[in-house]
Amino acid sequence: MHDIKAIRGSFFDLTQLVSHPAELAQSARFIDDGLLLIERGKILSLRPWSIAAPDLTPEMEMCHFPGKIIVPGFIDSHIHYPQTEIIGSYGDQLLEWLNNYTFPAEGQYDCPDHAAAMAAFFLDQLLCNGTTTAMIFGTVHASSVDALFAAAMERNMRIIAGKVMMDRNAPPELLETPEQSEMETRALIKRWHHKGRLSYALTPRFAPTSSTALLSVVSGLRREYPDVYLQTHLSENINEIAWVKSLFPEHAGYLDVYHHYGLTGRKSVFAHCLHLDDEEWQTLEHTHSSIAFCPTSNLFLGSGLFNLQKSWDRHIPVGIGTDVGAGTTFNVLQTLAEAYKVGQLQGYCLSVYEAFYHATLGAAKALSLDGVLGNFMPGKEADFVVLDPVATPLQQLRQKKSVDFAERLFALMILGDDRSIYQTWIQGERAYSRDQRHG
Incomplete structure (x- = not known):
């Protein structure tokens, strides 16, 4: 079990391919407090914290990202x-x-x-x-x-x-x-x-x-x-x-x-x-x-x-x-x-x-890669991005005025830039951190 990493935070992905944009709302998944388990670069599971927490062991490496939004790479x-x-x-x-x-x-x-x-x-x-x-x-x-x-x-x-x-x-x-x-x-x-x-x-x-x-x-x-x-x-x-x-x-x-x-x-x-x-x-x-x-x-x-x-x-x-x-x-x-x-x-x-x-x-x-990338389904490669929705004072103000998650995500999309990228992970390993970038 020591090969398993645990990532806690808010998660968003699209769980399935669709043939019409009207179907996207049903495909969208937002877990406000979730736990992503990764083993050898692959996703084991993504579940709500309240359900998944009992499966944690002291040997697991744990990263917690309160206030962030984690999305597929x-x-x-x-x-x-x-x-x-x-x-x-x-x-x-x-x-x-x-x-x-x-x-x-x-x-x-x-x-x-x-x-x-x-x-x-x-x-x-x-x-x-x-x-x-x-x-x-x-x-x-x-x-x-x-x-x-x-x-x-x-x-x-x-x-x-x-x-x-x-x-x-x-x-x-x-x-x-x-x-x-x-x-x-x-x-x-x-x-x-x-x-x-x-x-x-x-x-x-x-x-x-x-x-x-x-x-x-x-x-x-x-x-x-x-x-x-x-x-x-x-x-x-x-x-x-x-x-x-x-x-x-x-x-x-x-x-x-x-x-x-x-x-x-x-x-x-x-x-x-x-x-x-x-x-x-x-x-x-x-x-x-x-x-x-x-x-x-x-x-x-x-x-x-x-x-x-x-x-x-x-x-x-x-x-x-x-x-x-x-x-x-x-x-x-x-x-x-x-x-x-x-x-x-x-x-x-x-x-x-x-x-x-x-x-x-x-x-x-x-790109014919939907079998290995694109969301947090089990078996996919664990490439993901940790987004900071309040990276600037303007974004902080706008997030406070957002009434639901879709509005928060839209405001992040419109106002976000490289400052909004908190961390980037490649196959379950941290590949970039904003804190390191800024010394």
Whole structure:
């Protein structure tokens, strides 16, 4: 019994997957005084303190978090670690952003030392913002992914990542041949996929930087390694869509380019999806593909507003993505606050339960990880975040005026930031503490 840890506090999670947002209230679980038992990184049980307390023994390690709210670890469904150092750069939309900021920043990652330093900084930023799992873009350089996976192994984090595959319409120093891309990607898959908690994602940046020869390579690797992921961008910007149509006139639309090469399906995650036509929505649904909703970058680059209602109507799994560096924060609470505003602009009321669903269990479903992550059900991996709902004087005032738990959680989502992350735990081990951060 000495291997069992006990965590006492207030807990919130979504206990089951849903097919309609109206079902989320029934899935939501709040235990005001609960006890979470963990054994060897896995959840044994979550029960009210009054029921579970008799099972405690003197040998158990016990942590108590009065006044805090403990939630499953946040899952970031779309983020670029090489863009960390250009976050908050001024004044461009998507295609200009790539040329003026992204490509110059990514050119530095042929240096293994730079990649290692930035990978460590990036993952520590995730942890201090409560993110325990992420789907991550590297650069075209294999060294960028080696550095990221090595740093994630040290922290025991569950991440999905891949090197960018790109052979046209980018600076020459960031281009590769299809043959080189295939060779390096295959080596990375063999080196890292399913090593510890790591998974590999085939990562063609987007259709405009992919020749038909490169897309054929991605297609072949997808068939050869059917359990790897695929991540890319889709219909983020109006000018981008027009560019794709000019580059691939033989295809019916943007998504048809990917679908033609067999790149849709389970474990395929398409970021943005702001300007889809009905046929594209239908293809995503029928192929069981997933979407990463990235509100802060969509607003920052002026790309458009994601239609959450349509994703529910089409039964398409959605995860929240910060999309750093066009996204303006690593913090999922702040990202959810922007998602709420995106909904408001379209007459869609995003409930706090739905918001947290897209950052926990719903995101796990979008990444085909709902069997191991996303809530506090027995057998799941014990990744969780201890939130401080009164981290600032304003939050203290607002919490006092909240009439029920849903209002308290909503106020935390709207007003919260990295100061609200009290601790982050990875597989039952403390990985970040705000007290340590501030000395």
